[in-house]
Amino acid sequence: MTVALPRVSFLSDTPLATAELRRSLEHRSAGAVVVFEGVVRAHHEGRRVTGLEYTAFDLLAESEWDRLGAAASAAHDVIEIAGRHRVGTLAVGDCAVWIGVAAVHRAPAFAACEWLINAIKRDVPIWKRERYGDGRVVWRHDPCSAPPQMPIDGNRVAP
């Protein structure tokens, strides 16, 4: 009998359960765990940030994360990868994104973790709207993201 397990999703509209995410990386062969946390800062380019909001193209964000995780696993000698990104309204100090990699050795864990967060910021369809101290609310569209050429056939930057 095949049981459809509940799928763990990349996007979360509630605060990230970082301790639980860390536990998901436990493995008897894992000698190295590297975690990246992106946190909402109080300032951006000199302006005071009072809060922000992430919105996503849900289905594509999930499939892009799956693609990036598979690419990182194929390129680096890692055991487990876990990642979660907030959507919704966040305050300064909130964790916006959590990426963890477990490996036998530390070098591939560092390499895969850093590649993943760079790739997420480049490819995964999530957008940030920042609220500033002066009342303005601005969508961010990072010009380095969303590569102009089509990414359908995989990675433009080797993982």
Next chain:
Amino acid sequence: MTVALPRVSFLSDTPLATAELRRSLEHRSAGAVVVFEGVVRAHHEGRRVTGLEYTAFDLLAESEWDRLGAAASAAHDVIEIAGRHRVGTLAVGDCAVWIGVAAVHRAPAFAACEWLINAIKRDVPIWKRERYGDGRVVWRHDPCSAPPQMPIDGNRVAP
């Protein structure tokens, strides 16, 4: 009045309080936190590991950690650094070392964290004795550590 604050030490003979260490990195300007955890693996070079023990030259281990933290801070644009290393008896799955770096941006956080764990493994006077499934107990002395030339005047590898 000058108050002598209790000094946080690098070595710990009790399980590492990783959640508390993570909290010590909180800062309003910190947009990126990178954490490395070294965990006791169940195998080493094909042998089953049943446990291990770390011993240290305490005073020098503390001063070497202070030196490495200062070197990493001088070389990278980081906000906070925290680190802790277990001594005593550990079981498979226990956290042996925890290194965390908070920075405004992620690149220096990754670079400083990876440099620090490499530098610790090279310089800090801590030794591991592994217990194997066959009953043998072996001190490890990694040949890549303890550089032959004197390190008194700082870093042999640029942080």
Next chain:
Amino acid sequence: MPVTVRYFARMAEIAGCQSEEVSPVPATAAALFARLTQVHSFGFGIEALRVAVNDRLVGWESSLHDGDEIALIPPVSGG
């Protein structure tokens, strides 16, 4: 049967909606975008965008069919 266009973030603000229907169906994603730019001043050229059809990234020359859902993806800012 029309196609549905989805907008995100700043593009949704400019379009004034999260999605809209377009018919008759343009031959390709590029032709669809060309038609939309006659209505909306997106501030993003085709070279800055990606496009997905039915939740999958595709090339701009992909042909469109009745009922397709086309998502225009401006530069992202997650992480």
Next chain:
Amino acid sequence: MPVTVRYFARMAEIAGCQSEEVSPVPATAAALFARLTQVHSFGFGIEALRVAVNDRLVGWESSLHDGDEIALIPPVSGG
């Protein structure tokens, strides 16, 4: 007054002790190590070791004084 030598890890097992006293005091750390190798088969040459005097790393040609504590530091294996 003698100097005290501290051993760690495998070196302490070989020496059969954590520390021992040496007198008369050799002129340098290198001379001390040369004398100790006449007694113990450490399995580590001077080129594989670091040396600390009174909890600070020093060069092997550092001179020793009465009461100094000299730590011989074999290759480390923390982390």
